[in-house]
Amino acid sequence: MRRRRGSAAADDAAVIESSRREPERFAVLFDRHAPHIYRYLARRAGRQVADDLVAETFLAAFAKRDRYDLGHADARPWLYGIATNLVSQHRRDEARQYRIRQAAAAEPEVPGHAERVAADVTAQAMRPLLDAALAALPAGDRDVLLLIAWEQLTYQEVSRALAIPVGTVRSRLHRARTKVRQALAGTDAGATYEELTTNE
Amino acid sequence: MNDMELLRELAQETPLPAPAELDAARARLAAAIATAPAAGRLAAVPETPMDQPYPSTGQPVEPLRPPAPVLSAGKFMHAGAVSSAALLIVALAFSFDINAYQLTLLGHHYTTAQLSHLRPLIITLAIAFGLAVIALWLWMARATSQGKNWARILSTVLLGLATLQLLGNHGVDQVFFAVLTWLTGLPAVWLLWRPASSAFFRQCRQAARTRQP
Numbered sequence: 001m002r003r004r005r006g007s008a009a010a011d012d013a014a015v016i017e018s019s020r021r022e023p024e025r026f027a028v029l030f031d032r033h034a035p036h037i038y039r040y041l042a043r044r045a046g047r048q049v050a051d052d053l054v055a056e057t058f059l060a061a062f063a064k065r066d067r068y069d070l071g072h073a074d075a076r077p078w079l080y081g082i083a084t085n086l087v088s089q090h091r092r093d094e095a096r097q098y099r100i101r102q103a104a105a106a107e108p109e110v111p112g113h114a115e116r117v118a119a120d121v122t123a124q125a126m127r128p129l130l131d132a133a134l135a136a137l138p139a140g141d142r143d144v145l146l147l148i149a150w151e152q153l154t155y156q157e158v159s160r161a162l163a164i165p166v167g168t169v170r171s172r173l174h175r176a177r178t179k180v181r182q183a184l185a186g187t188d189a190g191a192t193y194e195e196l197t198t199n200e
Numbered sequence: 201m202n203d204m205e206l207l208r209e210l211a212q213e214t215p216l217p218a219p220a221e222l223d224a225a226r227a228r229l230a231a232a233i234a235t236a237p238a239a240g241r242l243a244a245v246p247e248t249p250m251d252q253p254y255p256s257t258g259q260p261v262e263p264l265r266p267p268a269p270v271l272s273a274g275k276f277m278h279a280g281a282v283s284s285a286a287l288l289i290v291a292l293a294f295s296f297d298i299n300a301y302q303l304t305l306l307g308h309h310y311t312t313a314q315l316s317h318l319r320p321l322i323i324t325l326a327i328a329f330g331l332a333v334i335a336l337w338l339w340m341a342r343a344t345s346q347g348k349n350w351a352r353i354l355s356t357v358l359l360g361l362a363t364l365q366l367l368g369n370h371g372v373d374q375v376f377f378a379v380l381t382w383l384t385g386l387p388a389v390w391l392l393w394r395p396a397s398s399a400f401f402r403q404c405r406q407a408a409r410t411r412q413p
Contacts, residue, residue, distance in 0.1 A: 023236040034222050035217055036216070038217045051268055059229060059232050062229060150207065150211040
């Protein structure tokens with residue numbers, strides 16, 4: 001389910017425009033989008049880093065509000081673009097986040113482990129593989145994949161967020177998904193995943 | 201379930217933050233807003249009080265809350281104060297057992313008789329020095345958490361002095377004290393110069409300027 005389409009999102013541009021005369025108005029944008037931007041940053045770089053990055057995102061957006069293209073009613077792609085740029089300055093935090101999640105999700109090797117995984121293929125079981133696959137992706141491919149999969153931005157919105165052509169969004173997404181599928185298929189758990197996806 | 205659905209499922213493990221988790225970020229933005237020049241506000245900007253209502257919530261703007269690195273630096277500084285206090289207590293406990301051969305003051309060796317005469321002065325100096333060090337730790341912790349940039353600079357200078365002390369010491373007790381001070385001060389100063397900390401100090405400086413008449 002996509003969030004905030006329609007009238008609620010429509011006046012982001014109006015808020016930004018009015019904030020140029022009355023800076024206090026920009027706080028409306030914070031209240032509207034900060035929780036989701038925070039969650040995106042927390043998923044990528046961890047909660048502790050997200051505390052600072054969400055503030056940096058909105059401070060940067062506030063500083064750049066005069067340059068915002070008012071033709072775009074929805075400011076989310078703009079904000080996600082700033083947030084993604086900030087994440088790129090914290091690659092080590094992001095890599096650590098994936099490692100932490102992998103370690104947390106890893107189960108001890110016990111007899112029958114593979115069988116149990118095969119019998120209970122869930123997102124939880126695939127999680128360490130997914131985290132490893134995400135960590136191995138090139139940064140640009142990962143940005144596109146996560147903005148679409150996690151934040152449910154459209155190709156056009158990702159194109160705006162990352163300032164790349166829509167065609168590049170498509171090719172990066174294709175490449176990223178191919179690599180993720182390959183990573184998932186290269187293991188026992190992934191083999192079961194393959195069976196499931198082919199039986200869908 | 202395909203790869204995109206798996207990713208979405210993974211993402212759902214991270215909940216939206218509670219409103220309080222965004223307070224620090226909100227306060228930093230409010231400070232930036234308060235200092236921003238605006239077409240419609242013109243000269244009113246420098247007089248904008250920090251306690252003006254936050255527009256979207258109607259709540260008063262709280263003083264800037266320090267980011268995580270500054271809070272962590274404060275914890276290190278409090279730990280430094282505690283360790284200094286412990287060292288002072290230990291030093292005082294052992295001061296009654298000081299023998300002449302243990303004490304060299306300004307390059308002079310003292311006899312037991314001389315030492316007996318000097319003991320009250322030595323103890324007084326040790327207490328004064330120890331209390332000064334503890335006060336310095338606590339003062340730096342308080343000032344940095346309030347966003348005083350001079351405190352960050354002074355903390356860095358003090359770490360430099362602690363480094364010199366580390367290099368110049370020879371006695372086991374002195375080296376122990378110097379190493380402990382340095383190991384507590386180094387992470388604190390490092391945290392104070394993190395990008396988030398620098399942004400906090402910058403915003404506090406800007407906010408302070410707007411409060412000046």
